[in-house]
Amino acid sequence: MNLGRTKDGTAALAAPPRTGPALAALAAAQFTVMLATSIVNVALPQIRAGVGLSDGGTTWVVNAYGLAFGALLLAGGRAADLLGRRRVLMAGLAVFAGASLAAGLAAAPGVMITARAVQGLGAAVIAPAALALAMDLFPPGPERGRALGVWGAVSGAGGAVGVLLGGVLTQTWGWPWVFHIAALGALLVLTAVAALVPRATGRQTGSFDLLGTATVTLALTCLVWALTSARALGWTDAAVLGALLAAGVLCVAFALIERRRPDALMPPRLFATGRVAAGNVLMALLGSVWIALFFFLPLYQQQVLGMSPLATGAGQLPLAVANMLGAVAAPRISRRVGAAATVVAALLTEAAGMLWLSRMSPDGSYLVDVLGPSILVGLGLSIAFVQLTALAVDGVPRQDTGLAGGLVNTTRQVGGAIGLAALATLAGSVTTHASGHQPHLEALTTGYRTAFAVSAVILAASALLALPLTRQPRRPRRPLLPCRTPEATTAPPYRQAPHHAPAP
Template identity: 85%
Template sequence: MNLARTKDGPDAPPRQGAALAALAAAQFTVMLATSIVNVALPQIRSGVGLSDGGTTWVVNAYGLAFGALLLAGGRAGDLFGRRRVLLAGLAVFAGASLAAGLAGSPGLLIAARALQGVGAAAIAPAALALTMNLFPPGPGRGRALGVWGAVSGAGGAGGVLLGGVLTQAWGWPWVFHAVALGTMLVLIAVATLVPRAADRGSGRFDLLGTATVTLALTCLVWGLTTARGAGWTDAGVLSALLGAAVLLVLFARVERRRPDALIPPRLFTTGRVAAGNLLMALLGSVWIALFFFLPLYQQQVL
């Protein structure tokens, strides 16, 4: 530690804090995009001519791409450099946000939201890994992760408030334009403040694992979403849910046999990891649904 302080000089802590601020801002942007559309959904629906099912996909397209590719984004950061992947993810995220604000049809809007999710899947794991690299194990890392958690919660809550303000003041496209502008500012901050590091790893990218888990989640979400209108006994719904189950089993078998697996099976041999994942899955299913339904209920029913 003394050698590091001598090398970096007295300015090392401020530089470290500035880099943490830039990385936390990247996480804030990801969480903001998760919730900022919810209050604007009625206006978005009428603005681009969305159906009931299409309205849900404005949220689902982002969450599905984000969740399905999150593991792949983390692995890409390991292989190609986390700072490089973070900057690329921010660029994709900003471009997709701008495209969503300019979209004039349901298909273009949903595709832009999915592309936003792709960018978010690169941003979140790379930014967190860079934060862990900045702070060695100890109290400093604990405080940094505390900041990270607080910023994540603030992004989710701030998105609801900001989405309502922007929609009322300038219309629903500014929900996306504001995210695009903010993301560009974050990209500049990361490029300026986050130091370069030799953080490339070794190994290969798990294309088969990525493909199977992405298709499995897509089938699952499509089946659950379509069941609302078509019914649970519809052949298409049952086929999608069955396909999701088969693909998830295939994914588990693939991961057991690959040396560079997206999810190393050893992670689930620890009870704490399995319990933590289960609790986060239950929490996500509650709060994401709450953010979607509550603004619609308040605006269209109350």
């Protein structure tokens, strides 16, 4: 309790700190990160033509950001805990702004992909630091639940609004402005954080786990490269199989390294705290279809339905609105029916929307094939995201909140990169096979339908898995006190403390 003094010298309650503006600045940082994930999707055909990208290179415009983001999030969370969360957040925003500007000026494939990777590096620092600062502002309870609702709203809306903004900018000013606006936004958020977010009062001691960071980054790079390249090279290609084998070996090495290091990048103690493991497993599965949704849906709208970039972006508005409404309602729903039931219902709602999308037609329309399922997907996605984020930081000590925030963002982003690579490979293979006996647009639609159908299966399986994982762990029962016996009543009393000892 904060005490102040009135004019007559008596004690009085001081006004609580203004957390609203600080939360707005931190939420804006998270929004910027999520915006960069999807803002390029509508502009991919124009970026490909402007920079001279191949089919595989076009996918890496998305994957380079997602891979760097996911692989370095744990390191970003650890850096925030060690170096100061506010300081690290501001540094990440500066790196993000510079990389965004470089991507907008890129004239060669290598420059574009490198700039996107550095942009992902900045995002990997921003996301865990911003989440940890938000958790510092709101202790566990209803206020934290509402803060996580805001967090979920801006996270989901960032993906949908990114598609809209990408369409507007691509059609009016050209694809470079997709990146220039991200740079400008990051600089504005940096200014807001410096002005509104209070300074932290202490940092953890420890060192960086460079070996663990390098090992897990190489493992994820090998895995996503193999999944991305399998479409062109084939699953039996020696390079693809070698990359998959290397990813597996590096993952095992990472697990062994983390068990022996005192300052591990992913300390085992984190998984013994609360329900962190359950939240991260489910978040990885949710992420595997999240990014793919914002990849395939704009492609269907543009390539099959023939919608312009502007119309494609505007078509994402219902999804964004549903996403924000679901995120705001999520804490209230959870208090009424429980966290476990809320997660299961949200995943099943999103699965229903994906299943509806899997029935899209090559001669369909936006109103019939996109609008209805988008609303279902937006509601389910946002509610599930809020609840799983809360689950992943449940019971985590304050000194580990940066690491926990980095971990839950890692699982979502890495799951998204792997899911996008796998689903893009699957959709491409189905389209190639169907092209032999179907018209081009029908073959494209067949590939997209397959990706959405598999996404629905993944979400339904996640809902079944959530039933046992999200149960509140049983607290150990207190041992019964021994009954008082006649012998106990006649036992000599405890020796009293000396008179001068302080009372207990």
